[in-house]
Amino acid sequence: MSAAHEAYLAERYDRHLGELVEYLRIPSISTLPQHAADIGRCADWVAAHLESIGIRDVEQLETGGNPIVFGELLEAGPAAPTLLVYGHYDVQPADPLELWRTPPFEPTIRDGQIYARGATDNKGPLFVYLKALETLIAVDGGLACNVKVLIEGEEELRADNLDTFMENERERLRCDALVISDSAQYAKGVPSIPLSLRGMAALQLRLETASTDLHSGMYGGVAPNALDALVRLLATLRDERGVVAVEGFYDGVEPPAAEEVRRWEELPFDPEELREQIGAKLLIGEDGEHGPLERMWKRPTLDLHGVWGGFSGEGIKTVIPREAHAKLSCRLVPHQEPQPLLDRLVEHLERHCPAEASLTIEWTLPGATPIEMSRDDPLVRAAEAALAATYGRPPLFFRSGWSVPVAEIAKRRLGVDPLLLGFGLPEDGAHAPNEQFALESFELGTRTMIEFFSRCADSAHA
Amino acid sequence: MSAAHEAYLAERYDRHLGELVEYLRIPSISTLPQHAADIGRCADWVAAHLESIGIRDVEQLETGGNPIVFGELLEAGPAAPTLLVYGHYDVQPADPLELWRTPPFEPTIRDGQIYARGATDNKGPLFVYLKALETLIAVDGGLACNVKVLIEGEEELRADNLDTFMENERERLRCDALVISDSAQYAKGVPSIPLSLRGMAALQLRLETASTDLHSGMYGGVAPNALDALVRLLATLRDERGVVAVEGFYDGVEPPAAEEVRRWEELPFDPEELREQIGAKLLIGEDGEHGPLERMWKRPTLDLHGVWGGFSGEGIKTVIPREAHAKLSCRLVPHQEPQPLLDRLVEHLERHCPAEASLTIEWTLPGATPIEMSRDDPLVRAAEAALAATYGRPPLFFRSGWSVPVAEIAKRRLGVDPLLLGFGLPEDGAHAPNEQFALESFELGTRTMIEFFSRCADSAHA
Numbered sequence: 001m002s003a004a005h006e007a008y009l010a011e012r013y014d015r016h017l018g019e020l021v022e023y024l025r026i027p028s029i030s031t032l033p034q035h036a037a038d039i040g041r042c043a044d045w046v047a048a049h050l051e052s053i054g055i056r057d058v059e060q061l062e063t064g065g066n067p068i069v070f071g072e073l074l075e076a077g078p079a080a081p082t083l084l085v086y087g088h089y090d091v092q093p094a095d096p097l098e099l100w101r102t103p104p105f106e107p108t109i110r111d112g113q114i115y116a117r118g119a120t121d122n123k124g125p126l127f128v129y130l131k132a133l134e135t136l137i138a139v140d141g142g143l144a145c146n147v148k149v150l151i152e153g154e155e156e157l158r159a160d161n162l163d164t165f166m167e168n169e170r171e172r173l174r175c176d177a178l179v180i181s182d183s184a185q186y187a188k189g190v191p192s193i194p195l196s197l198r199g200m201a202a203l204q205l206r207l208e209t210a211s212t213d214l215h216s217g218m219y220g221g222v223a224p225n226a227l228d229a230l231v232r233l234l235a236t237l238r239d240e241r242g243v244v245a246v247e248g249f250y251d252g253v254e255p256p257a258a259e260e261v262r263r264w265e266e267l268p269f270d271p272e273e274l275r276e277q278i279g280a281k282l283l284i285g286e287d288g289e290h291g292p293l294e295r296m297w298k299r300p301t302l303d304l305h306g307v308w309g310g311f312s313g314e315g316i317k318t319v320i321p322r323e324a325h326a327k328l329s330c331r332l333v334p335h336q337e338p339q340p341l342l343d344r345l346v347e348h349l350e351r352h353c354p355a356e357a358s359l360t361i362e363w364t365l366p367g368a369t370p371i372e373m374s375r376d377d378p379l380v381r382a383a384e385a386a387l388a389a390t391y392g393r394p395p396l397f398f399r400s401g402w403s404v405p406v407a408e409i410a411k412r413r414l415g416v417d418p419l420l421l422g423f424g425l426p427e428d429g430a431h432a433p434n435e436q437f438a439l440e441s442f443e444l445g446t447r448t449m450i451e452f453f454s455r456c457a458d459s460a461h462a
Numbered sequence: 463m464s465a466a467h468e469a470y471l472a473e474r475y476d477r478h479l480g481e482l483v484e485y486l487r488i489p490s491i492s493t494l495p496q497h498a499a500d501i502g503r504c505a506d507w508v509a510a511h512l513e514s515i516g517i518r519d520v521e522q523l524e525t526g527g528n529p530i531v532f533g534e535l536l537e538a539g540p541a542a543p544t545l546l547v548y549g550h551y552d553v554q555p556a557d558p559l560e561l562w563r564t565p566p567f568e569p570t571i572r573d574g575q576i577y578a579r580g581a582t583d584n585k586g587p588l589f590v591y592l593k594a595l596e597t598l599i600a601v602d603g604g605l606a607c608n609v610k611v612l613i614e615g616e617e618e619l620r621a622d623n624l625d626t627f628m629e630n631e632r633e634r635l636r637c638d639a640l641v642i643s644d645s646a647q648y649a650k651g652v653p654s655i656p657l658s659l660r661g662m663a664a665l666q667l668r669l670e671t672a673s674t675d676l677h678s679g680m681y682g683g684v685a686p687n688a689l690d691a692l693v694r695l696l697a698t699l700r701d702e703r704g705v706v707a708v709e710g711f712y713d714g715v716e717p718p719a720a721e722e723v724r725r726w727e728e729l730p731f732d733p734e735e736l737r738e739q740i741g742a743k744l745l746i747g748e749d750g751e752h753g754p755l756e757r758m759w760k761r762p763t764l765d766l767h768g769v770w771g772g773f774s775g776e777g778i779k780t781v782i783p784r785e786a787h788a789k790l791s792c793r794l795v796p797h798q799e800p801q802p803l804l805d806r807l808v809e810h811l812e813r814h815c816p817a818e819a820s821l822t823i824e825w826t827l828p829g830a831t832p833i834e835m836s837r838d839d840p841l842v843r844a845a846e847a848a849l850a851a852t853y854g855r856p857p858l859f860f861r862s863g864w865s866v867p868v869a870e871i872a873k874r875r876l877g878v879d880p881l882l883l884g885f886g887l888p889e890d891g892a893h894a895p896n897e898q899f900a901l902e903s904f905e906l907g908t909r910t911m912i913e914f915f916s917r918c919a920d921s922a923h924a
């Protein structure tokens with residue numbers, strides 16, 4: 001990074017931070033229908049911002065759902081590589097609101113952090129990319145590579161519209177590689193690149209036991225209780241260690257190579273520190289057989305995300321509820337596919353459904369296939385060099401436990417490999433109350449991306 | 463009942479129904495703080511109504527919570543018996559609202575039923591008493607017995623304020639017997655008197671597993687899940703038949719006498735009809751060992767009333783919830799006491815709490831001790847005669863599965879026996895959506911209570 005780049009960033013630091021605050025202020029929650037207008041407003045904001053930093057031909061493209069904001073800067077010529085740069089402008093719901101120290105859509109800076117829903121997932125990390133592009137365009141008059149910018153509005157919602165869009169727009173999206181801002185560093189101050197992503201599959205179910213809610217005084221002792229049936233059904237899914245009890249759930253899952261386990265042992269990781277960080281009494285899982293890193297990165301999981309039924313207000317309502325609901329999802333690892341796993345899960349639920357209850361699978365979401373990347377990819381090498389130049393030490397390579405559907409879709413639809421280069425941190429609280437993004441991540445991320453975009457011209461076609 | 467009484471009721475039928483509609487329109491939900499003003503409005507309405515029908519010295523008495531509306535008519539002289547007449551003006555919450563055919567607080571008459579929250583529990587049955595008193599006062603110029611009318615506003619909430627009130631106001635409440643409108647007939651067209659009530663004990667619990675909600679992609683496989691811990695804990699409470707698995711839960715519970723079982727066999731009861739009525743696939747419980755009537759009347763039960771945690775909105779939020787909650791209650795039978803049962807329940811919960819979770823008992827409610835009444839009580843005989851005169855057939859005697867805390871409190875604090883004489887029906891849907899009260903119950907109930915108040919002068923001191 002040149003002195004001119006440095007000066008540009010320093011002069012505009014406050015203005016850039018102000019823009020990020022403006023962006024975070026928009027409650028672009030894609031999973032809640034009442035925020036549809038905010039989604040539209042956010043797409044407009046992103047499109048205007050892309051134009052303002054010098055991206056050309058900015059458009060909002062139809063997807064059948066929330067629009068994709070798309071723009072290009074293809075002036076590096078046909079010999080230079082073309083990168084498809086990805087982010088999303090939608091965010092998760094903010095509830096439970098009462099656990100936020102400051103309101104989720106009133107971005108607040110304290111102790112070197114900016115707090116807001118979307119701060120780290122993905123508005124902050126995406127903004128880092130945009131500020132790097134802005135700096136290069138403003139200072140150098142252009143980029144050494146070609147870029148196509150794709151910012152979607154349904155990352156937290158569903159992947160099928162993006163899938164269809166990528167299938168239909170192969171020509172427009174033609175590129176040499178996908179660079180994904182929606183990712184995190186291994187740890188604060190530790191430059192790093194993840195080389196795999198878990199897949200995801202989810203469903204929502206309903207149990208019904210009667211045609212109406214019933215009074216527990218009158219009917220208690222004979223009337224089936226939907227919540228009672230539900231807890232007995234859900235309790236069959238995992239054992240007391242958190243090991244999933246669905247038949248065939250772990251079929252085909254391979255242990256990590258010995259060489260990889262050796263590298264994991266070199267990572268700065270202390271399970272006891274992790275336990276303390278999340279405030280847990282103990283870590284769960286297949287302990288003894290599989291270490292915590294393997295469980296987070298290379299083992300599939302099943303988690304309940306929501307259970308509800310009956311009365312949850314203040315005090316007591318002595319009702320025998322007629323219906324009860326649950327949402328759950330699985331994380332998948334290589335050699336697992338979402339749909340077959342959902343089939344096994346549904347089969348398990350049907351087999352273990354208590355006799356007094358009727359089971360309805362309200363929906364299934366075969367969210368993402370797991371993917372793995374090669375450490376020898378030239379783009380991975382460019383990222384490695386950019387991180388090393390910025391942080392002053394070579395990056396670590398690790399795996400990532402979460403799922404980024406776009407990586408898998410782009411591989412399948414466009415035939416390109418993904419690079420995950422994001423500047424979130426594990427402690428940022430993605431999807432949780434008091435989500436945050438460190439100002440240090442903002443600064444280091446912007447510098448890294450300036451280095452990266454400058455280097456990838458040489459590397460992407462290597 | 464005289465021709466003059468008949469004529470009075472016939473003339474005023476529409477006006478009386480209009481008054482009931484007005485009463486039902488007030489959303490006097492005692493368990494929801496946002497309805498505090500409605501509770502006050504409802505107490506005012508009841509007080510004004512008591513005055514309008516000729517009850518004297520009507521007051522709203524402080525309880526530390528919602529006021530008790532109290533009035534008297536003591537003109538029958540010291541030789542005549544004094545009845546304490548009980549009802550409550552508060553109602554249950556109306557959710558889930560989407561299951562109501564017409565709004566819960568817009569009373570609607572269709573097919574001979576009046577639909578509204580509180581229609582049968584307890585506004586309709588109490589109103590029957592008030593119309594009987596009004597008729598006797600208007601037509602006869604007074605009553606053959608003395609009455610004290612006590613209408614409380616926390617029946618659906620808690621019994622401790624009523625308990626303290628009865629302890630402090632023994633003098634004001636001095637009476638020969640308690641007559642409770644908050645009860646139901648055995649079946650439509652079958653006059654009947656319940657001779658026992660189950661007791662009740664409830665609690666709410668919380669499990670916590672982490673200091674914040676966590677992302678299931680990042681932490682899935684190591685982070686404990688509060689919902690997962692909760693379903694495993696709750697699943698230990700009952701077995702697949704609905705038999706409670708808490709140690710000592712059934713201790714001291716006695717089987718019904720052979721003679722009583724023989725009388726049950728004469729009752730119009732068909733378990734298959736009950737199963738169809740509630741829309742269940744099967745009836746649960748200790749089948750084979752204890753028949754359905756015994757399970758509803760003479761066996762204790764445990765039911766989950768609410769379970770919640772995580773995300774219950776539309777779509778998916780891949781959160782590992784840090785906390786999860788449940789509400790549950792038990793019905794008790796003779797030889798069981800609420801507090802010792804709660805102690806056993808809490809002990810069970812503590813013993814079975816998954817190691818990764820912290821258990822908090824958020825509150826306990828030792829609601830009511832079970833009670834039994836004698837068939838030979840003179841007041842029971844007066845009710846028997848009043849029902850026989852109105853329905854043209856002798857009433858059945860049965861047990862009631864639910865709990866009426868006032869019966870137990872009055873026995874303990876005032877030393878009087880309770881009579882349950884209510885005109886709800888099992889199919890009225892107390893506590894459920896589309897709660898209703900039959901116009902036929904309204905008419906037969908009013909006539910029965912006119913007969914009863916006329917007869918109890920002879921019986922209560924027998």
